[in-house]
Amino acid sequence: MSFVQLNHIVKSFKHQEVLKDISLEIPEGQIFGLLGPSGSGKTTLIKIMLGLLKPSDGTAVIEDTVMPSLKQMRSIGYMAQSDALYSELTARENLLFFASIYGIRKSRRKRRVEDIAKMVDLTDHLDKKLAAFSGGMLRRMSLAAALMHYPKLLVLDEPTVGIDPVLRASIWKDLKNLQNQGTTIIITTHVMDEAEKCDCLAMLRNGRIIAQGSPAELQEASKSSTLEEAFLYYGQHGKSAAGSVE
Numbered sequence: 005m006s007f008v009q010l011n012h013i014v015k016s017f018k019h020q021e022v023l024k025d026i027s028l029e030i031p032e033g034q035i036f037g038l039l040g041p042s043g044s045g046k047t048t049l050i051k052i053m054l055g056l057l058k059p060s061d062g063t064a065v066i067e068d069t070v071m072p073s074l075k076q077m078r079s080i081g082y083m084a085q086s087d088a089l090y091s092e093l094t095a096r097e098n099l100l101f102f103a104s105i106y107g108i109r110k111s112r113r114k115r116r117v118e119d120i121a122k123m124v125d126l127t128d129h130l131d132k133k134l135a136a137f138s139g140g141m142l143r144r145m146s147l148a149a150a151l152m153h154y155p156k157l158l159v160l161d162e163p164t165v166g167i168d169p170v171l172r173a174s175i176w177k178d179l180k181n182l183q184n185q186g187t188t189i190i191i192t193t194h195v196m197d198e199a200e201k202c203d204c205l206a207m208l209r210n211g212r213i214i215a216q217g218s219p220a221e222l223q224e225a226s227k228s229s230t231l232e233e234a235f236l237y238y239g240q241h242g243k244s245a246a247g248s249v250e
């Protein structure tokens with residue numbers, strides 16, 4: 005069953021058509037990667053999917069509900085590119101705040117904050133103000149906040165920018181664990197070794213999906229030895245034979 009369905013999404017800002025007839029189906033429990041150069045429309049597509057932005061045409065559906073839907077929004081964790089956190093508060097205070105707005109019961113908040121901090125490797129920094137955090141630590145805080153309410157769908161816009169390879173690997177381990185627990189994960193990335201870890205990829209360029217399929221399918225159909233090579237191939241040759249682009 006597809007968990008997320010995008011039907012013929014078009015989005016224009018003034019005279020610029022940023023998304024041009026995008027249709028996608030993302031099955032439940034998948035790690036789905038949106039790959040594309042800067043400005044190709046990844047964030048815009050995600051915001052439409054989440055009901056944060058209205059499409060000019062088409063519909064975004066999550067679990068049979070047309071977005072925007074308050075009910076569905078409550079079951080989504082969204083980690084945006086910029087960190088929406090309070091720099092004058094400590095990490096613990098920030099996370100307790102998210103726990104309260106996500107409706108985690110008071111008796112469970114302290115424990116949940118500690119569990120989440122452990123997951124993103126911030127246990128030793130819980131009582132520091134975010135003003136003293138590095139870029140990578142702030143990204144980990146954002147991930148923690150997005151995970152606070154056990155979301156069924158986790159949407160991550162370039163989650164590992166500014167994060168070192170060791171921590172990136174540990175975050176990916178956590179993402180795989182979440183997937184094993186049934187979470188559907190959508191991730192935007194420029195990083196190829198990250199794209200390779202996704203079950204399915206859609207390559208976006210100039211507001212269109214130029215290829216879609218598993219990393220292996222995309223490489224095979226373009227006779228490429230790496231995903232990067234496949235991406236360059238599709239950029240030059242248009243739609244993929246591998247994918248389910250209609």
Ligand SMILES: Nc1ncnc2c1ncn2[C@@H]1O[C@H](COP(=O)(O)OP(=O)(O)OP(=O)(O)O)[C@@H](O)[C@H]1O
Nearest residue numbers: 017018022040041042043044045046047048049085
């Ligand atoms: N609110 C807006 N008003 C006008 N134009 C916008 C708006 N939001 C996005 N755009 C334009 O839409 C295009 C796609 O932007 P978007 O942020 O979706 O790209 P992206 O693929 O996420 O890029 P990046 O990887 O750099 O984050 C860009 O040309 C951008 O300037």
